[in-house]
Amino acid sequence: MRVLVVYCHPVETSFASALHQEVLANLRAAGHEVDDCDLYAEGFDPVLSREERLGYHEVPSNRIPLQPYIDRLNRAEAIVFCFPTWCFGLPAMLKGFFDRLFMPGVAFDISxxxxxxxxxxxxKRISAVVTYGRPRWVAWYMGDPPRKIVTRYMKRLTGQAARVDYHAHYHMNIATEPQLTRFKARVGQAMARFA
Incomplete structure (x- = not known):
């Protein structure tokens, strides 16, 4: 399967980075063709400019600024998102990826x-590996936008056809090394079985 891994974290020594490496290693070991899209490493610009917004509905010219990313998205059969939750939402870089890339003529037809x-x-397949600073009940209380974007919005863009799973580690603020190790192993197992 051709898998687009969308990773978003600026620090290479973070737990998110360790999870990203676990995702990549296990997907590749399982025989998948992996396209690793590291938004920070690639210098992705998350800002939807005035010109892009004015031309947002102008298909196909709206594709021009992001054509290489659109090509990668169109080539994929599966997507795995790997990111931390900040302020109970997507990191700004990843939110900008959604704002700019998932547009008319690419993610949906609004004719x-x-x-x-x-x-x-x-x-056909969507997965996410996500960390939260606070406990799950707080994320639930806040509406858990990242979970909804992955499990509802993304699934809707596939015509409800994709199978979706969401791997979350809550309360990173007090996580112990054994807890992190167990979660990382669980993520590795999920990616090894990814199909």
């Missing part, structure tokens, strides 16, 4: 605004 059609129907 008939009353009947928006999903365009990521080639994506």
């Amino acid at each position: 008939d605004p009353a009947n928006v059609k999903p365009m990521l129907t080639h994506i």
Whole structure:
């Protein structure tokens, strides 16, 4: 399977980075073709410019600034997101990736605004590996936007066809080394079975 891994964290010594490496190693060992999209390492610009916003609905010219990323997305059969939750949301870099890339003519067809059609129907599998600073009940209380974006919004863009799973480690602020080790192993096992 061709898997696009979208990773978002600026620090190479972080636990998120260790999870990212675990994801990559296990997907590759399982025989998947992996496209590692490290947003910080690639210098992805998350800012939706004035010009892009004005041309947002102009298909296909709206694709021009992001064509290489669109090509990668269109080639993928699966997506794995790996990121921390900051302020109960996506990191700004990843939010900008969604804002800029998942647009008309790429993620959905809005030519008939009353009947928006999903365009990521080639994506058969979605997964996320996510960390939270606070306990799960606090994330739930805040509405848990990252979980909803991955498990609801992304699934909707595939026409509800993709199988989705969400691997979350809560309360990083007090996590112990054994807890982190267990979660990392669980993520590795999930990626080894990824299909």
